[in-house]
Amino acid sequence: MTIRIAVDAMGGDNGPAVIVEGALAGARTQRATLLLVGNVAEIRTALSRLDTAGVDVEVVEATDVVAMDDHPAQAVRRKPQSSINVALRLIAEGRADAVVSAGNSGAVMAASLLVLGRVKGIERPAIASYIPTIKGKTLLLDLGAVTDPKPSNLVQFAEMGQVYVERILNVRNPTIGLLSNGEEPTKGNALVQQVHPLLAAEDDLNFVGNVEGKDVVMGTVDIVVTDGFTGNVALKTAEGVATFLMELMREEITATLPRKLAAYMLRPAFRSMRSKLDYAEIGGAPLLGVNGAVIIAHGRSSARAIESALSVGVRAAQFDLAGGIAERIARETTIPTDVAAKTTTIA
Amino acid sequence: MTIRIAVDAMGGDNGPAVIVEGALAGARTQRATLLLVGNVAEIRTALSRLDTAGVDVEVVEATDVVAMDDHPAQAVRRKPQSSINVALRLIAEGRADAVVSAGNSGAVMAASLLVLGRVKGIERPAIASYIPTIKGKTLLLDLGAVTDPKPSNLVQFAEMGQVYVERILNVRNPTIGLLSNGEEPTKGNALVQQVHPLLAAEDDLNFVGNVEGKDVVMGTVDIVVTDGFTGNVALKTAEGVATFLMELMREEITATLPRKLAAYMLRPAFRSMRSKLDYAEIGGAPLLGVNGAVIIAHGRSSARAIESALSVGVRAAQFDLAGGIAERIARETTIPTDVAAKTTTIA
Numbered sequence: 046m047t048i049r050i051a052v053d054a055m056g057g058d059n060g061p062a063v064i065v066e067g068a069l070a071g072a073r074t075q076r077a078t079l080l081l082v083g084n085v086a087e088i089r090t091a092l093s094r095l096d097t098a099g100v101d102v103e104v105v106e107a108t109d110v111v112a113m114d115d116h117p118a119q120a121v122r123r124k125p126q127s128s129i130n131v132a133l134r135l136i137a138e139g140r141a142d143a144v145v146s147a148g149n150s151g152a153v154m155a156a157s158l159l160v161l162g163r164v165k166g167i168e169r170p171a172i173a174s175y176i177p178t179i180k181g182k183t184l185l186l187d188l189g190a191v192t193d194p195k196p197s198n199l200v201q202f203a204e205m206g207q208v209y210v211e212r213i214l215n216v217r218n219p220t221i222g223l224l225s226n227g228e229e230p231t232k233g234n235a236l237v238q239q240v241h242p243l244l245a246a247e248d249d250l251n252f253v254g255n256v257e258g259k260d261v262v263m264g265t266v267d268i269v270v271t272d273g274f275t276g277n278v279a280l281k282t283a284e285g286v287a288t289f290l291m292e293l294m295r296e297e298i299t300a301t302l303p304r305k306l307a308a309y310m311l312r313p314a315f316r317s318m319r320s321k322l323d324y325a326e327i328g329g330a331p332l333l334g335v336n337g338a339v340i341i342a343h344g345r346s347s348a349r350a351i352e353s354a355l356s357v358g359v360r361a362a363q364f365d366l367a368g369g370i371a372e373r374i375a376r377e378t379t380i381p382t383d384v385a386a387k388t389t390t391i392a
Numbered sequence: 393m394t395i396r397i398a399v400d401a402m403g404g405d406n407g408p409a410v411i412v413e414g415a416l417a418g419a420r421t422q423r424a425t426l427l428l429v430g431n432v433a434e435i436r437t438a439l440s441r442l443d444t445a446g447v448d449v450e451v452v453e454a455t456d457v458v459a460m461d462d463h464p465a466q467a468v469r470r471k472p473q474s475s476i477n478v479a480l481r482l483i484a485e486g487r488a489d490a491v492v493s494a495g496n497s498g499a500v501m502a503a504s505l506l507v508l509g510r511v512k513g514i515e516r517p518a519i520a521s522y523i524p525t526i527k528g529k530t531l532l533l534d535l536g537a538v539t540d541p542k543p544s545n546l547v548q549f550a551e552m553g554q555v556y557v558e559r560i561l562n563v564r565n566p567t568i569g570l571l572s573n574g575e576e577p578t579k580g581n582a583l584v585q586q587v588h589p590l591l592a593a594e595d596d597l598n599f600v601g602n603v604e605g606k607d608v609v610m611g612t613v614d615i616v617v618t619d620g621f622t623g624n625v626a627l628k629t630a631e632g633v634a635t636f637l638m639e640l641m642r643e644e645i646t647a648t649l650p651r652k653l654a655a656y657m658l659r660p661a662f663r664s665m666r667s668k669l670d671y672a673e674i675g676g677a678p679l680l681g682v683n684g685a686v687i688i689a690h691g692r693s694s695a696r697a698i699e700s701a702l703s704v705g706v707r708a709a710q711f712d713l714a715g716g717i718a719e720r721i722a723r724e725t726t727i728p729t730d731v732a733a734k735t736t737t738i739a
Contacts, residue, residue: 314641
C-alpha cells in the first residue's frame, strides 16, 4: 500500500520553497504519494523549479495560514481554511495517512485535537523525538505539548513512548527513565516524586528509575519521560551545545594555515560527525495520542529535515501508531485511568 | 589581605588525594592560605606526595564524613563533626573566608543554612554556575538548591545573580533571561508565567524576557534564571552533549591512519577547544544567599576542577558576595519581600 502524506507547505520559518523541496525528496525516497497543502500558486512555483518525475504529487488548496506568533488554539478555530487544518482534514476524510507540518507546534497540536481528536483514554497528547546519543537513539517526551502535566499524564507518556519504540524501532520491552535532578528515587521536583512510584508500580513498563540530563544524550535508556517544559529546555539545550561545539571546532581548525590543511584531510571525519549530530537526520517529532499520524517538524527545518520528517510520517502510518496506542491504553483503562492512577499511588 | 580557604577534603567521588592536590595547586595560584578539613592521616598522606613549598597549609581534623547517599538535612544534623560542618564552622568562627566542597551538594546547602544561616531577607539560597558559551560566559541559576521554588524566590535568584555578575565579572547592569519553552511572554509553565511579570516589573533588573535552552550556551544574556530542577537538567544535558561530542570526535579522527596523522597536527586546536568546554576550567558553583562564601564543586571533580573552584572561592570572599547580596536585598525589603512581590503582580 502506498502511504499518502499531506504536507503543510505553508508551515515553517523558511517558506514554502524549502518545504516543497524537502517533501518532494522525502516522497521520492519513501515511495509515498505527496499532497502539498497551501497556497496553490506558491506551491506550483516551488514545484516548477524541481524535478517531480516519478513522484505522485497533488496540490491541495488552503487559503489561510496560521502564523508562528498566532495564538494556537484561537488561530485554528478562527482559520478553518488554514493549511494545517486542511491537511489534517485530509486524514479525517481518509484521503491521507499522515500529516507533516513545520508550522506553529501549538497550532498543530490544537488543530490535531480539533480535527482528529484524542485516542480514547488518552488524557493529553505528547510530542516525542529521537535524540542522537552515544549508543544510538533515545526517545524523549514530552517536548512541549503539556507544560504542567498531572502525574497520570506522565504515566501515559511512558506508555505511548513504549508503543512507539516497540512498533517503529522493534525494540522489545524498552527501558524507561524519568528525567530528574539526580538518580536517587528521593530526588526530583514535586511532580517527579509523585510520578516515580506510579511508574514503578506499572508491571508492563520497564521502568529503571530516575535519570539525569546527561542520560538524555548518553543512551542510558530507550525512553526518557518528562514534562513538556523540561523536555523542551533539555532538547533545545542539547541542540544549542551541539551548534556551539561545531562552531567552536570550525573556528579552531581554521585558525592557522597548517590547521586548515590538516582539517582538510579530516573532512570525512567531520562530515560523519555532523551527520551523527544533525537533528535534521533525526527528523520530525510525532504527536502521540491523537487519532492519526501527525509529525511536527522544527520551525527552522531545512529541506533535509522535512525529508526526514516524511520518513517518520510514513513509518507512523505504516505501523499504525495511533492504533497501537489505543490498544495499549485500552489494556490500562478497564477501570478509568485516574482511578487506576490513584489505586497505584496507594499501593 | 591573604584569603583563607577551607577545603572539605573528604567530599567528592574521587577521594581526598585528588581534592588535596587540586586545593594545593589552587592555594598556590591564588596565594591563599589553605585549611584542609577531614581525616588528618589521609590528608597528611596525600600532602606527603606533593610539593607544599611556599603554600601556607593547615590541616583541621574532622572525624566524620557526609556520604553522597546520606540524606542531606539529617546527615548534617547527626554528624556535627563531619568535614563539611567543621569547614563551615571555620567561616563562622572567623578562621576562614571561604569554603570549597565537592561533597553531597544537598548536604553542603543544609550545613551552610545550619552553620552560617541565610542572608537577611533571602527566602531561599540558590546554586549558580558559569556555563561556557559562544560569546563568553552565562551565569545559570538555580542548579538544584530549590526544585519547587515560589515565584518570589526566582526574583531573588535574579537579584543575587545580578550582584554576582556585577561584583565578580564587573559587568554593569547584566542582562537577565527567564528560561522557558519559547521566547514569547505567553510561553512557559505555570511558574514561569507567574515569574515573568514579576521580573518585568523590577526597575533595577535588566530583564530581557524569556530565553530558550539554546540561549544558555549561546551567550544571549549574562544571567539565566530558572528553578533548580530545570537548571540542573539543563546543566547536566549540556555537560552530557559536550562529553558525547568530544567522544564522537575522538572516534572519528582516530578511525583511520591518515585521519590520525591529520589529527596529530590539529592537537593544539583540540586542546584549545577542550579547554573552552571543560567545565573544570569554569570551576565551582557558589551557593548564593548564605552568610559566607561557599563554593560547591562537582562530585566528580578532578584536581583541576578543585583548583578552579578555589579561585571562585577567593573571588567570592574578596568581593564580599554575601555582603553585596545583603545590601541588594535590603534595598528591596523596606517593605517585606512577599508583600513587595504581591504589589508588583497587581501593578
